[in-house]
Amino acid sequence: MTNIETLKLNLGPQHPSTHGVLRLILELEGEKIISCKPDVGYLHRGMEKIAEKLTYIQYLPMVDRIDYLAGFFYSELLCENIEKALEIELSERVKAIRVLMLELNRIASHLLWIGAFLMDLGAVSPFFYTFRERELVLKYFEKVTGQRMMNNYFVFGGVRRDIFDLGDVKDFLKILKNKIKDYERIIDRNPIFKQRTIGKGILEPDIAFNDSITGVNLRASGVNLDFRTKHCLYKDYEFNPVVLNGKDSFSRYRARVLELTLSASIIEQTIEKLEQNGELKQTLIKPLGLKLPEGEYYSEIEAPRGLAGCYIKSTVEERPYRLKWRTGSYYAVNLLRKLLKGVYLNDAIAIAGSLDIILPEVDK
Amino acid sequence: MNVIISSIDFILNWSRANSLWPLTFATSCCGIEMMQTVASNNDIARFGSEVFRGSPRQADLLICAGTITHKMAPALLRLYEQMPEPKYVIAMGACTCGGGMFAENSYSVIRGIDKIIPVDVYLPMCPPKPEALLDAIKELQDKIKQETLLERKVFTDNHISGLKEDCGMLIENDFSITNRSILNNKGGINMDLEELKRLLGNSELIDGKVVIKSDLAKTIDFIKNNYGFNILKEITAVDTTNGIELSYRLYSVEDEEEVIISIVAQNEAESISKIFDSAVADEKEIFDMFGINFI
Amino acid sequence: MNYLYFLYIEFLAKHQIPQIFGDITFYCIPITIIFIALLVVVLALVLVERKMLGWFTQRKGPNRVGFWGILQTVADAFKLLCKENITPNAVDRFLFNLAPVIMFTPALVVLGLIPYSAEFTFANFETNSLIYIVFAVLPVMSILIGGWASNNKYSLMGTMRNISQVLAYELPMAFSLLGVITLASSMNLGKITLAQNSANGILGWFWLPCIIGFAVMFISILAELNRCPFDLPEAESELICGYNTEYSGMRFALFYLGEYSLLFANALFLSVLFLGGYLSPFGRYLSTMLFAGQFGEILLYFEQAFWLILKSFFIIFVIIWIRAVFPRMASFDLLKFSWTFLLPVSILNLFLMVILKFITGGVYA
Structure with missing residues (x-):
């Protein structure tokens, strides 16, 4: 009998492909992973505890930092909760503006992911190409909200200011549609890319349910579950969620590319609406001394990385008694234990990359 | 003699200033803007800094992009110490300059990385724009061009020794993790409807939540298997006067329905990690934050 | 090659330097040529690669050090030579x-x-x-x-x-x-x-x-x-x-x-x-x-x-x-x-x- 020793490898917290500060404790036999233990918390900033010390309006800017790639979604959740609690109806224009910003943000987030994923696989150029397009979105955000990433644009009962220069968005959508074709040409047809993603990291729907995976990762496993279809903002929009049956890294990639087109089509609908009704009517809530009625409030939305939820328990004070965030990446990290078992190290990087994990969402 | 020394200084500083290879080190938000700086529109390569090295051994510049927490601090210090001299640090973003948004209320954020490592250029803003990072790099280049060999030596000698004394505790922290196994796989439990009645017998319906008193795992297992609630959205823990209230938010994909099951726990609660694998993550978090032991 | 060798030996003989010296030094010349040429070529190669990777991705590449960034890799080489050598x-x-x-x-x-x-x-x-x-x-x-x-x-x-x-x-x-x-x-x-x-x-x-x-x-x-x-x-x-x-x-x-x-x-x-x-x-x-x-x-x-x-x-x-x-x-x-x-x-x-x-x-x- 030979005694096989295994190699313990610490991947992270500083590692080029962990997208931040994730630490994976891997047990390797050669290059084969026997077990994987994710260690999170390297970016734990105590977001939930901070909420208990701040008033709602003070906490609002913090929320963007929970997921810096999709800050709008988390502001939307907090605003939605408060609007629910105070029973405020949003005007059509505010809703349309919010949808526009959310979907632009989703496009920016997915574009970044495509670049970063290809970077994990070792291809340099797509990173630059997708960031080039993402920059256009950020430019528009900066124009409207004054910030590139941490926008703090949604406020309780509306938005900070009316939207303008919709021509920019139209131009961007035109460019994006052409560029998506380019991405398909350089990435989808690449034999090595196909070899490295097709059939790798199979995520069966059962496992996905069991591990609370939502969002694109679940839809790429053939499950039609898009929380946008039920969300109040998206009621008037026509769209079919992207559902692919591949279950592997490749279909997760394809699903995200298709979501770009889907988001673009939603944005086109919002632009129509915004051009129809001209004036911004909103009843903003006075933030000073804002108190929520006693009770528990929950809102949820389909963020780029899966279902995002916000739970608030209020005891009629200026500050929430308890605030909790539900984020998609947290469960994706937990899934790594299963998906990385028995694969080779370089496939493991590809699989972990394909789940679109981002660490501030995990650690909060 | 002075001419020789100053010309050596000039050549060294010229080469150092123009070839700052940054370390691939991004912890949060600012990292994305750092990536944007590398990308086509801003192109950090013009200044010769596009060679991002993964290994600290070959890097000259630590762009500390993003919040540093107490857990990350030892890793940051180690990375800095692994870098060969001469090494430079840009503190990118408000968090690294002085805690930023988290300076007031967060319990886990280091208020400024200059408590751990020496910083050459501070770049506040949350997050800084790519142009600002380029400006910081140029600022650093100017700084490097003006320093002399002796100054550099004095700087490193002084700073490093004091640093180790300050952060002794941090260095001893050896990245060890607590091994707490909450998984004991025994498989599902089979029950019938009468069992459910018995289980939910003394439960109440408060605010749309099913509040139960005991048999948490059995109830959730039953609901999952018989009613198709196959996704555990999350577990929320709230500190109430009676104890810690745990709310399990279950979702059924087929029926598109949600049910919330809640239980009040004191110090211990039943683990449902053998029913939902994702519960492991939530339960660990609740153990860390609220001290509930899941068994 | 032989032609060059004889030229060199003849040149030395004119100045009354023994042939053994020529035999030894003659082989130093090509080695030096190769070495210097190699350094130049490698520096150029690295620069060209960085420039071209820039062009492939719609960037400019290094362009601040010297004209057109031509001294970029020279600076890199100097810096690497003068950096601390860590032996863990x-x-x-x-x-x-x-x-x-x-x-x-x-x-x-x-x-x-x-x-x-x-x-x-x-x-x-x-x-x-x-x-x-x-x-x-x-x-x-x-x-x-x-x-x-x-x-x-x-x-x-x-x-x-x-x-x-x-x-x-x-x-x-x-x-x-x-x-x-x-x-x-x-x-x-x-x-x-x-x-x-x-x-x-x-x-x-x-x-x-x-x-x-x-x-x-x-x-x-x-x-x-x-x-x-x-x-x-x-x-x-x-x-x-x-x-x-x-x-x-x-x-x-x-x-x-x-x-x-x-x-x-x-x-x-x-x-x-x-x-x-x-x-x-x-x-x-x-x-x-x-x-x-x-x-x-x-x-x-x-x-x-x-x-x-x-x-x-x-x-x-x-x-x-x-x-x-x-x-x-x-x-x-x-x-x-x-x-x-x-x-x-x-x-x-x-x-x-x-x-x-x-x-x-x-x-x-």
């Missing part, structure tokens, strides 16, 4: 310091085997090409030593990958070389070059009859050089920096230098074997056409070297282009690709070449 505590000190030196030496040796022009080969043996193959694979020894001595898990894994990769791709490379040797009926690189000489110019070179061998050789060379898409040993996103994770400063610079000089050498080798070496693509040399007499003849040597370097830069351009486009291969697929596809194809190619040689007889001889 846990390493095997002797081997750790030895590895970078071994990396660089074979690259120097193989450059001496290439016929730069008709009269300009530093070491002209009958079995030049075989010696080349043997020495070109030596850097793997240095990677093995360095990776092992580093006492770092990432280095170790990078080393393991590199060795399996080089083992797998060495055989297809050797077999496609055999195809060329069969066509040229010689193992000497100079004679291989001359065998491609014809009035047809570019059409008479070996890439045309031996196109399969060319492709196989090109892929194998990519793998041996650890270039994308075979850059597994130093996969940035997986193994940090692979085998040189623990190396810093000067030692890292030596690894870098070794890698790029091997890239240059292999590009030269490839253009000698398949792209007609120093031959002009038009079948006739420009310098003899333009300038009659002795000046034209002297210029001819430079023109030949120019063609060779131009061809090798074309190959390097393609290699960089591939880096800009392709992702990295998976380690298992990479080995499978070599053993199950490249090796049989290269053997098949050898058979084809033998048949071709048998049929055409006199043409390729």
